[in-house]
Amino acid sequence: MTYEQIADTLFVEISVFTTLLTAFMLYNNIVLYKMSFKDKLSIMLVSATVLSAFDGIWHFVDGNLTYKILNYACAYIFAIAMMLGTSMFTRFSLNQFGLKMSSKKLHYALFIAPTVLTVILCLTTPWTSLVYSINEHGEIQYGIIFDYCLVPIAFMYASSPLLQSIYYLIRRRKSNAEKKFYAQCILVTSLLIAGIEFIQLFILELDENYLETSLSSAIALTFFTTNVNTNRFVKNREKIVAVETDLNLAANIQTGSLPSAEGALVNHPDIIIYATMDTAKEVGGDFYDFFEIDGTHIAFVIADISGKGVPAALFSMTVKTMIKDHASMKLSTAQISTDVNRILCECNPEEMFATAWIGILDTTTRIMKFTNAGHNAPCFARKGENFEFLKNKHGLFLAGMDDTQYKESEIQLQDGDSLLIYTDGLTEAHNGSGELYGEERLLKKLNSADVRGGKAFLTQIKEDLQAFVGNAEQFDDITMLSISLR
Structure with a gap:
């Protein structure tokens, strides 16, 4: 096998490899790192992929008059990709170093106009031969515009980031660690391009079109x-860790605000x-509360806030504080x-809202007065009887309409009575088949429980719920x- 045959074989393998490599990097940039096609790094990767792919095709059609049109097309696309890729490299470096164009006109003149001009010149080159021409052997010949216009502009684009990085590393390396990182990356990238081109041209003596740019x-x-993407990942990970820390702290604060x-x-x-x-997330929108208003009155509250996560948690703290403040004024549950x-x-x-159940128990008369603001009906059972839903006319949820007037209901409690108040996350919990736990299943479990009230009572309900839902992920808070009275 001759040296030329070895070089051709090597070129084919490297051309395919570089095309797949840059395409894979583009895929990662968009899918894994969630960057858009408009991202400058994505455009640079598209340009490199096109350079590699059409460099390979160009190698096989150059020198063959049969593929004259394809030869022109490859040269045309190659020139556009080269111009676009190098200009994006410059724009990327300018952004990272915090350098902005003083006007849009300057931006268009330096970056948009050269690319548009390249497109126009390449489209007309079959007739003008200004950029490329094809000789009698079917080989591409560089025109005067290519040698003295496009190449210098591309060289200017490619060298500008190098000069910026050198300046930054010499004069401002201590001012910003992130900019120093980008300066180092740009410097090494520029040296890699120059080093590989030097090896190809002067050591391997590959002075033909192919392999000089794409590789x-x-x-x-x-x-x-x-x-760059590793740095993005590390920065995002640091942000995620910070957010997780804040969420854990918020969860502790929220849990600590609930009475024991x-x-x-x-x-x-x-x-x-x-x-x-x-909670379905680190922090939730549900809350419960109970507290003594005075020596003979105890308030009980449970609420479910619309939405999930931090916004719902913040709104829940607001609602909880307001209800407690108004209850301390010894108002009725309806007035509260x-x-x-x-x-x-x-x-x-944000137009959030809350369903709520507010009850106030008079410990001397054992009369529970309560108001239901769009909340689930509680489950109530007399001593020795089955649980049933405590039905009463619901009012609209809180934060719905500002002129809503709520009604108050009451019930006489006795020894052995039991009351369960809950949020809809309990009855709307679902299993892997999408079936809801439901009100009927809840009543069945309440009536079969060994005890009625206290920790053991709620533990049995939670165990029955967990057996039903299995490993199905739940999306609502369960409170x-x-x-119970004795």
Whole structure:
């Protein structure tokens, strides 16, 4: 095998490899790193892929008059890709170093106009021969515009980032660590292109069209893309860790704001209370609350905020604080709901809302007065009887309409009575088949439970729920509040 045959074989393999490599890097940039096709790095990768692909095709059609049109097309696309790729490299470096064009006209003159001019010149070159021409042997010949216009412009584009990086590393290397990183990447990328071209031209003496641009561009751009995206990934990971830390802190704050049933209501040993909240995300939109208004009145609250995550958690804290503040004024549950609803409607730019159940128990008479603002009906059972839904006329959810007037209902409680208040995340939990846990299944479990009230009661409900849903992911918060008398 002759030296030329070896070079041809090597070229074919490298051309395919570089095309696939840059295409793979482009795929990663868009799919893995979520960059758009408009991203400058994506455009550079598209240019490198096109350079590699058409460089390979050009190698086989150059010197064959049969493929004259294809030869022109390859040369045309090659020139456009070269101009576009190098200009994007310059624009990318300018952005990273914080350098901006003083005017749009200057931007168009330096970056848009040369590319448009290249397109026009290449389209007309079959008739003008200004950029390329094909001799009698079917070989591409460079025209005067290519040698003295397009190549210098491309060289200017390619050398500008190199000069910027050298300046930054010498004069401003201590001012910004991220810019220093990009300066190092650009410097190494430029040196890679120059080094590979030097080896090809002066050591391997490959002075033909092919392999001179695509190989060096592909290798250098692969290095550059890998480093840039790795840096992006590290920065994003740092942001994710920071967000996770903040969310964990927010979750601790939210959990800490909920009252603990352990040791609660010590002045009322005849009242057994327990509550749980399981959030679908780190922080949730549900909340429960119970507190003594005075020596003979205890407030119980449960609410479900629209949405999930941080916005819902923030809104829930607002609602929780408002309800507690108004309850401390010894207002009725209807008046509490009416006032809180009106205030929420006045200051609610995100148009969030909340369903809520508010009850106030008079411990001397054992009368529970309550208001339901669009919330699920609680489950209630007399001693020795089955649980049933405590039906009453619901009012509109909170933060719905500012003129809503809520009604108050009441129920006389006795020894052995049990009340379960919950959010819809319980009954709307689903299994792998999409079947909901539902109200009927909930009532069945409540009526078959060994105990009625306290931690063991809610534990049995949660165990039955978990057995039903299995490994199916849940998308709603699940909150339960159990109240029983003895």
